[in-house]
Amino acid sequence: LQAQQGRLTAEAQKEVADYLDVPVVKVHEVVSFYTMLTEKPRGRHHIMVCKTLSCALHGSSAVFQALQSELGIRPGEVSADGQFSLESVECLGACDMGASVQVDDTLYGQMDEAKTKKLLETLRIRTGA
Numbered sequence: 001l002q003a004q005q006g007r008l009t010a011e012a013q014k015e016v017a018d019y020l021d022v023p024v025v026k027v028h029e030v031v032s033f034y035t036m037l038t039e040k041p042r043g044r045h046h047i048m049v050c051k052t053l054s055c056a057l058h059g060s061s062a063v064f065q066a067l068q069s070e071l072g073i074r075p076g077e078v079s080a081d082g083q084f085s086l087e088s089v090e091c092l093g094a095c096d097m098g099a100s101v102q103v104d105d106t107l108y109g110q111m112d113e114a115k116t117k118k119l120l121e122t123l124r125i126r127t128g129a
């Protein structure tokens, strides 16, 4: 449902709860706990930057700042053109590749400010933004 609608609305959570035959609150607990699930609208591309120690030691803060500056948005916001949303997350499971960034389902490692700008450029070209 999230892939179809871009988020899990209250109605979607009710539909899942009915399908699984569990109380809606149980579905809501899962949705509010896992960062890959969301109730809030996201951009066409959702960008997640790892903020955990290994990536922090490899410059994830600078990558995160560069993304905010380039996109003109803060964490949890969607860019004016609807193309990008941004959030910082806990470990993406690629600690040896820090600083790690995930865009939708694709993981990018050893990111720095220059690579981040290049990645945005590539994504913008792909989406025509």
Ligand code: FES
Pocket: 050, 051, 052, 053, 054, 055, 056, 090, 091, 092, 093, 094, 095, 096, 098, 100
């Ligand atoms: S600490 Fe960043 S991916 Fe694990």
